[in-house]
Structure formats: C-alpha cells, structure tokens
Amino acid sequence: DTEGRLRRENLLFLGLPDAANETWEQSESQILSFCAERLNVTLDPNMIDRAHRVGRFDSSKLRPIVGKFALYKNKMSVL
Structure with a gap:
C-alpha cells in the first residue's frame, strides 16, 4: 500500500x-x-531527512x- 511505503522510513520517538x-x-538533535x-547507536545527521513534533505544544505533556x-536501513539500525 502506498501510504505504508511512504511511512516505511519513519520512527516515532x-x-x-x-x-x-x-x-x-x-528535534533532529534530540533524536x-x-x-x-540511550541506544548506543551513532547516527550521522545526514541519515535523517526530517524531524518534527506531532501536535500542538502543551506544557502538561x-x-x-x-x-x-x-533510508530504510538507517531506520533499521536504530531498532
């Protein structure tokens, strides 16, 4: 499915x-x-295309x- 392929390289932190x-x-720096x-995985900043928060800021959460x-293999190196 097309939507699944578009999200294949995504990880939620x-x-x-x-x-x-x-x-x-x-956000990228946080990742x-x-x-x-925490994971002892060193990533090159070029391994991440983009990073962003989901939703509006709320100080309580x-x-x-x-x-x-x-690349998908970059994502898999984190898992």
Whole structure:
C-alpha cells in the first residue's frame, strides 16, 4: 500500500523533552542524542531527512517526534 511505503522510513520517538518553539533542528538533535546516549547507536545527521513534533505544544505533556530516515536501513539500525 502506498501510504505504508511512504511511512516505511519513519520512527516515532516518545518521552523526549519538549519546548514551545522547538525547531526541526532541535528535534533532529534530540533524536541523535537519544540514539547515541540511550541506544548506543551513532547516527550521522545526514541519515535523517526530517524531524518534527506531532501536535500542538502543551506544557502538561510531551509531544512525540517523527523522524524520517533517509533510508530504510538507517531506520533499521536504530531498532
């Protein structure tokens, strides 16, 4: 299915610190830090096409980050 193929390179990251005006660069940095510190997986920034928060900022809860990896095999290196 087409939609599934479009999302194939995506990973959802939950529980990462959030900020009201977080930029995509900050979201990407959060993913890179999480992978390095918690998963012991070193990623090159070029392995991530884009990263962004889902939903509106609410100080009472953390928004997930969607990370779209450049290649499926980059995503699989995190799993």
